[in-house]
């Protein structure tokens with residue numbers, strides 16, 4: 001094996017990867033061969049120094065940018081002190097991290113249950129909702145992704161939803177998506193009203209007293225960055241309240257700055273009962289996620305054992321990185337940067353691209369959370385075929401841009417620290433590729 005390995009580190013990385021690494025969500029023969037060896041801010045490099053603008057934020061998680069020195073330093077300092085500790089012990093970094101997280105949540109949230117990522121956050125939120133309500137069913141939308149563990153992947157509504165005999169009581173419904181409305185709506189208001197009527201019918205048909213929670217991504221992410229239309233989330237909250245159903249908002253992708261706000265739901269005037277998070281909370285520098293628990297649900301477990309836990313819950317390196325990430329995002333105005341650059345530059349620039357390229361059917365988003373939906377025909381809205389999307393993706397990478405491509409969409413999701421110059425460079429690359437690579 002060793003003799004066959006080629007000289008450069010990039011080639012060595014590819015060789016080892018092909019030989020030994022089993023990749024997620026991919027036929028192994030089609031796994032990417034792109035090497036990323038180092039990063040800084042919104043840029044990454046391979047070993048030979050080839051530079052890429054990271055407009056994927058990896059899996060839409062590097063909100064603070066790559067290798068922020070304050071976070072790297074905090075991890076280093078914590079590593080010198082203590083690198084692992086059981087969740088049952090008391091640790092200052094854990095308390096500090098939880099305090100920072102709840103400081104961004106609405107009033108009435110004081111406790112955080114830490115997990116290793118987003119899927120297990122949803123898993124535990126579902127369990128809490130069931131134990132708190134004594135009910136079983138969980139309603140979630142078809143166009144959603146909630147993670148890849150037992151109940152989370154069944155709650156997921158997109159193509160990754162898999163049958164799982166251990167995950168019970170999951171029901172799916174259609175959320176709002178005006179561009180491809182299931183309800184024949186032509187305005188956001190109509191879409192909102194009709195999607196709510198549909199949800200009301202699903203609740204009635206399932207039996208309200210059997211439903212523990214409605215689980216929603218505040219802004220569905222991987223499914224297409226569909227901003228909820230006016231009144232939708234408030235209407236869901238009202239339906240839930242009417243029937244004693246809990247509302248779990250999954251902020252794993254849209255939380256901690258991505259939408260231009262600390263939490264995406266801050267822009268929609270709703271207050272959930274449970275909030276799940278991961279990704280942006282520490283930009284994935286160390287795996288971490290969790291559930292932020294409202295006081296009445298937390299109180300359920302004051303004198304009753306919560307049957308759940310993880311060896312690495314509240315891991316010290318993760319906790320130190322959360323404290324440093326959230327403090328730095330606040331002191332450097334990083335969430336405001338995401339909001340402003342989305343409003344002032346990304347939104348208008350993508351709208352201009354849509355004016356120029358008929359293949360762009362719709363542009364939507366906010367903050368650093370945008371989608372360009374590509375179509376073969378603007379009138380029929382037929383999605384651009386997979387082969388064309390593949391060509392676009394390769395052309396973007398060739399020109400030095402790491403894209404997030406999903407189905408017939410390019411998601412424009414750079415780190416929250418992205419600069420105006422980097423956005424301008426990226427937009428020029430999208431423009432060129434849309435002109436030449438189709």
Ligand code: PLP
Pocket residue numbers: 059116117118119120122145146147148217221222250251252253254278279289
């Ligand atoms: N929820 C949402 C909205 C996500 O986007 C993801 C991952 O992309 C998850 C949950 C699962 O998170 P993880 O991959 O950390 O388990």
